[in-house]
Amino acid sequence: DGGITQSPKYLFRKEGQNVTLSCEQNLNHDAMYWYRQDPGQGLRLIYYSQIVNDFQKGDIAEGYSVSREKKESFPLTVTSAQKNPTAFYLCASSMGRQVDEQFFGPGTRLTVL
Amino acid sequence: SQQGEEDPQALSIQEGENATMNCSYKTSINNLQWYRQNSGRGLVHLILIRSNEREKHSGRLRVTLDTSKKSSSLLITASRAADTASYFCAGYMEYGNKLVFGAGTILRVKS
Numbered sequence: 278d279g280g281i282t283q284s285p286k287y288l289f290r291k292e293g294q295n296v297t298l299s300c301e302q303n304l305n306h307d308a309m310y311w312y313r314q315d316p317g318q319g320l321r322l323i324y325y326s327q328i329v330n331d332f333q334k335g336d337i338a339e340g341y342s343v344s345r346e347k348k349e350s351f352p353l354t355v356t357s358a359q360k361n362p363t364a365f366y367l368c369a370s371s372m373g374r375q376v377d378e379q380f381f382g383p384g385t386r387l388t389v390l
Numbered sequence: 391s392q393q394g395e396e397d398p399q400a401l402s403i404q405e406g407e408n409a410t411m412n413c414s415y416k417t418s419i420n421n422l423q424w425y426r427q428n429s430g431r432g433l434v435h436l437i438l439i440r441s442n443e444r445e446k447h448s449g450r451l452r453v454t455l456d457t458s459k460k461s462s463s464l465l466i467t468a469s470r471a472a473d474t475a476s477y478f479c480a481g482y483m484e485y486g487n488k489l490v491f492g493a494g495t496i497l498r499v500k501s
Contacts, residue, residue: 310489312491317493317494318494319394319396319478319493319494320433320478320480320491321393322489327487335488336488365430367432367433369432369433375420375421375482375487376421376438376440378423378435378438379423379433379435380435381432381433381434382432383431383432384431384432
């Protein structure tokens with residue numbers, strides 16, 4: 278049963294804490310992406326990775342970090358440097374070409390208390 | 391912002407009616423895709439229209455692309471209550487490798 282999973286579904290963080298969001302895919306996709314979605318808005322790209330051990334900053338990378346040590350996994354860390362981290366975070370994967378659809382996980386809703 | 395603009399922001403129709411959503415960008419976009427998002431969920435890919443195509447159909451979906459106007463439209467025919475969702479367009483900037491999403495249209499289909 279192929280797909281992309283994210284955990285946890287809901288996450289609460291105190292100000293000043295780092296938190297890590299998990300993203301795993303078993304679709305054998307080369308490319309993986311992290312997006313942030315704020316209420317009533319579209320998706321904004323945080324980081325993306327087109328191959329293992331390589332990743333690039335997206336449009337809003339400040340305050341976030343990622344790693345891509347395995348093809349299946351692309352965890353996102355929201356650091357204390359991110360001033361407004363409360364949002365819905367979506368992970369996606371694809372074969373990496375422009376004509377390939379992106380498959381999305383169910384998302385993680387992060388709330389800073 | 392490179393984000394695409396979608397029009398209307400929200401649309402409310404009766405079941406059985408057609409729904410049309412429009413998307414435009416300030417720069418040229420390649421390989422435009424449409425996605426659907428149910429409330430609080432991940433996005434699901436609906437259809438891709440390549441830069442050299444003008445129209446594409448998939449079931450009750452019809453997508454058009456006008457590269458001169460840097461715009462696309464999504465038509466859902468004979469809408470159903472289950473079509474209630476947010477719809478997003480997304481395309482690649484020329485020579486880019488990042489999908490740029492529009493702000494989305496919230497569609498509500500009343501039964």
